[in-house]
Amino acid sequence: MDTFAARGYNNASLAEIAERVGLTQAGVLHYFRSKALLLTSVLELRDQSDIQQLGPDRPQGLAFLRHLVDTAIRNAEREGIVRLYAVLSAESVTDDHPAQDYFRDRYDGLRGFVADALREACGLPDDGSEKVGHAANAVIAVMDGLQVQWLLAPGAVDMAASTDLVVNALLRTLAPDRFGADG
Amino acid sequence: MDTFAARGYNNASLAEIAERVGLTQAGVLHYFRSKALLLTSVLELRDQSDIQQLGPDRPQGLAFLRHLVDTAIRNAEREGIVRLYAVLSAESVTDDHPAQDYFRDRYDGLRGFVADALREACGLPDDGSEKVGHAANAVIAVMDGLQVQWLLAPGAVDMAASTDLVVNALLRTLAPDRFGADG
Structure with missing residues (x-):
């Protein structure tokens, strides 16, 4: 979330995200398959916390x-x-x-x-x-x-x-x- | 303008811009020095056409x-x-x-x-x-x-x-x- 907010999606680097969570890029991709799917997952996670409201x-x-x-x-x-x-x-x-x-x-x-x-x-x-x-x-x-x-x-x-x-x-x-x- | 609009600044490629105007990247940089200065110039050019209004x-x-x-x-x-x-x-x-x-x-x-x-x-x-x-x-x-x-x-x-x-x-x-x- 912090990386996408600070850089936007296009400019966000998977290497930076991996480093911030203490994984390799391959490790992140094991869970999310692609940067695009990681973005979608971040947005869906955010929505869950607002789900009662909407x-x-x-x-x-x-x-x-x-x-x-x-x-x-x-x-x-x-x-x-x-x-x-x-x-x-x-x-x-x-x-x-x-x-x-x-x-x-x-x-x-x-x-x-x-x-x-x-x-x-x-x-x-x-x-x-x-x-x-x-x-x-x-x-x-x-x-x-x-x-x-x-x-x-x-x-x-x-x-x-x-x-x-x-x-x-x-x-x-x-x-x-x-x-x-x-x- | 078209490239920045279609891709955003961070994701815009100088190579694409150069190709669209029929120059090399070095040719574009001869006129604008950097991608950042090119962006600023595009925005200022846009403003000139609205200057009477604002x-x-x-x-x-x-x-x-x-x-x-x-x-x-x-x-x-x-x-x-x-x-x-x-x-x-x-x-x-x-x-x-x-x-x-x-x-x-x-x-x-x-x-x-x-x-x-x-x-x-x-x-x-x-x-x-x-x-x-x-x-x-x-x-x-x-x-x-x-x-x-x-x-x-x-x-x-x-x-x-x-x-x-x-x-x-x-x-x-x-x-x-x-x-x-x-x-």
């Missing part, structure tokens, strides 16, 4: 949106994981990247979760309105974009405050009667 | 915010440039990346521009209120984050619609009397 038992509606803000608070204490995701998610759009499907699927799932949560929080039907989808994509995007800014200038960026501001502003836009015009 | 004569207030939405519309027609920035900005947080200062400075400048534009659009004084800063960081973040999602799944993401939604929602939050609670 699995079928995840909080619903407003509680899920508050959970996203809590995640931004927690992320400010775990720079390594933030860097891992920021670097790899963007690097995944390069040609033939082994984590491209992983991130495409991850975003597909997240977009659906956030759209569901917005609809439930706002009491809106799932009527195919595009506005909720645009808002859901924006919530995920703001969290991702803040991470890169924060990694480069931690003192200039409050990830939780900006996320909270956007979530509340979008809730007021989607359901002004429920979330009021001020506050 | 220089001292840039549009002010609401017009600047509308310009950001227009940029998102235009970006949907120029996948290569979007990929270049998405990949390199995130890769810049890896250890010893040659574009780290470039992106740190770029975001510093952008945060100031967007905060100024929000204050002017909302008729707010520059009184050190943190809310405008949080909103400015969020506007930049949402544009960046949408790019990665869009590159992975263009049909699922409307960058301009999501950006417009967030900008309007934040304007209503910062100045509800001026921008109204509905619309």
Whole structure:
């Protein structure tokens, strides 16, 4: 995880990873077969620790949106994981990247979760309105974009405050009667 | 530009770049001295074409915010440039990346521009209120984050619609009397 976060996937060296865990490169490849499979395994391991938050038992509606803000608070204490995701998610759009499907699927799932949560929080039907989808994509995007800014200038960026501001502003836009015009 | 966008900086090969422009590697290095300086030159060249939009004569207030939405519309027609920035900005947080200062400075400048534009659009004084800063960081973040999602799944993401939604929602939050609670 640390090596992929510090160097990205393409620039990570199996020799460095092997040395950090006290194995030979052949030893690492005995367990993971290839650098690409090692990357996939690292991402899957990370996901297991978040599975309660994003699995079928995840909080619903407003509680899920508050959970996203809590995640931004927690992320400010775990720079390594933030860097891992920021670097790899963007690097995944390069040609033939082994984590491209992983991130495409991850975003597909997240977009659906956030759209569901917005609809439930706002009491809106799932009527195919595009506005909720645009808002859901924006919530995920703001969290991702803040991470890169924060990694480069931690003192200039409050990830939780900006996320909270956007979530509340979008809730007021989607359901002004429920979330009021001020506050 | 195409090679850095397709592979990222770390994984880009000078041999490939030289071949694409019909030079030897020594020929490329005659002009740019190193791969790092070539990258910096590519980014500076890109900036020159946007200089009117982000220089001292840039549009002010609401017009600047509308310009950001227009940029998102235009970006949907120029996948290569979007990929270049998405990949390199995130890769810049890896250890010893040659574009780290470039992106740190770029975001510093952008945060100031967007905060100024929000204050002017909302008729707010520059009184050190943190809310405008949080909103400015969020506007930049949402544009960046949408790019990665869009590159992975263009049909699922409307960058301009999501950006417009967030900008309007934040304007209503910062100045509800001026921008109204509905619309």
